[in-house]
Amino acid sequence: MDRAPGPSVRLKLTLSYAGFLLLAGALLLAVVWVFLLRYVPDGVFVTPDAPGGRPGVFVPNRSDLQRAFTPRATAALGFLLVLGLVGGWFLAGRVLAPLTRITDATRLAATGSLSHRVALPGRGDExxxxxxxxxxxxxxxxxxxxxxxxxxxxxxxxxxxxxxxxxxxxxxxxxxxxxxxxxxxxxxxxxxxxxxxxxxxxxxxxxxDHRPSTRARVDLSLVAEEATETLLPFAERRGVTLHTSGDTTATSGSPALLLQLATNLVHNAIVHNLPDGGTVWVTTSARPGTAVLTVENTGEEITPQVVATLAEPFQRGTGRTRTDHAGVGLGLAIVQSIAGAHDGSLTLTARPAGGLRVTVQLPAAPPRTGP
Structure with missing residues (x-):
């Protein structure tokens, strides 16, 4: 958006510093002036002659004090104004120096240089x-x-x-x-x-990847049962046994996306299993503030290096692909995106006996209120 040019923030801060210093100095001089007026007579006053014939002393009145005080007060205010402008400009520059570094980094980022960092030194402040x-x-x-x-x-x-x-x-x-x-x-x-x-x-x-616009209360145990029932014929054709267990585990989110999450996990566990006689365990559990869905499957041993890449798109894992149904390599990537959109997390762990354990942790739904 194009905007009309105006004074910089540094100039505004400088004028603010100088104005405050000038005002403080003027108030201080005003207090001194009022205090002096209380003890200075308005007219001409001469003390009585001293003993020994010495003449009395002339005491200055308010007019004499005004003539002596006003030029010096004006000079003091002028000095404070110059000091406020010069010192304020310097102090404003020091204060705004970090903002300048952030602005430069923003301009670099706008050109596509995302590797640059501000890396502001010093103690923690705003x-x-x-x-x-x-x-x-x-x-x-x-x-x-x-x-x-x-x-x-x-x-x-x-x-x-x-x-x-x-x-x-x-x-x-x-x-x-x-x-x-x-x-x-x-x-x-x-x-x-x-x-x-x-x-x-x-x-x-x-x-x-997008957060669900509307969230509903979803029971992960029912979602897991629906996913396993849907894929049961597919598992039987491949000689894989499905086991489902767990307690009622409530979370909040999109029922369709959470069902897709569970379906992808169970399907992935069936496909990447033993050639015959494999097993898949689907369990749900409730922890303080967390709803957990765990899917484990038998299979070949997987190294930690391979496990770390399985959630990447199009990563199928060496030795895990069945030639008759290799898939497209997006199952776990979709699960990770759905979990992230629901403020959850995905954890992959290789089973010591072979196969994979996948754990999805989602925020637990708040307790029901009312009857």
Whole structure:
């Protein structure tokens, strides 16, 4: 927004300092003047002759005091004005120096340089708190932008793969017109289904990053049961046994997103499991101020280095992918985004016997009031 130019903050502070100092000096001189007037006669006064014939002493009156006091008081006020302007300008510059550093950092950030930090030295004060908050904001923005860039690059790569496969299949079909078209249609159908699955996952991930506008009371135990019942046929086909247990665990949020969170966790635990005879445990528990959903699954052993990357988009984990249903690598990324949108957290832990333990902690819903 364009605004008319005006005096700088430093000039305003300088004038404020000088004005206050001038006012304080004027009040002090006024008090001195009033105090002196109480003891100075209005007319001419001469003391009586002293013993020994010495003449009396002439005592100055108010007019004499005014003639002597006014020029000196005026000079003192002028000195205070100059001192206030010079000292105020210097002090204002010292006070506003941290603000100048923050302004420079803001301008650098506006040009896209998010790696710059104010790093304001000194003890904690209002400017130091502002600088630290600004540095924290820059750090979060830098991490967010870097994550978005990685996500865009990975998404482009993942979306390009089905398109490239489709192009290859069409080229082969054009060069070999006698080839059975049913085989081409089946393969194109599979590739297109994977592209649709990836696109829907990307759309869900973009929606999951936003906080729900309306929150409702949600029982995580019921959400977990619904997710396991929905995926029970899928688990039976893959030879995986599902176990659900836990107490009533209430939180607040979007029922649809929380159901998607639980469904993704259970689906991920089924897919990345043992080839046969695997097990998935889904439990809910209530802690002071926290609602917890835990999903564990058997499977191959996972190193801590791999576990640290599983929540990243398109990270499937070496040795965890089943060739018949690899997924798009966004399941845990979506879970982390939904948990973050509900002020919660996602914790991944490798099980010593193999497999993964996923823990989602959400703020507990406030107790019900009324009947």
């Amino acid at each position: 400017f130091r708190e502002l600088a630290d908050a600004f540095d924290g904001m820059l750090a979060r923005l830098e991490a967010h932008v870097a994550g978005q860039q990685r996500f865009a690059a990975n998404a482009s790569h993942e979306l390009r793969t089905p398109l490239a496969i489709t192009q290859t299949l069409l080229d082969v079909a054009r060069e070999d017109p006698d080839r059975d078209p049913r085989e081409l249609v089946d393969r194109l159908h599979d590739v297109n289904a994977r592209a649709i699955e990836l696109t829907e996952a990307l759309l869900l991930l973009s929606r999951a």
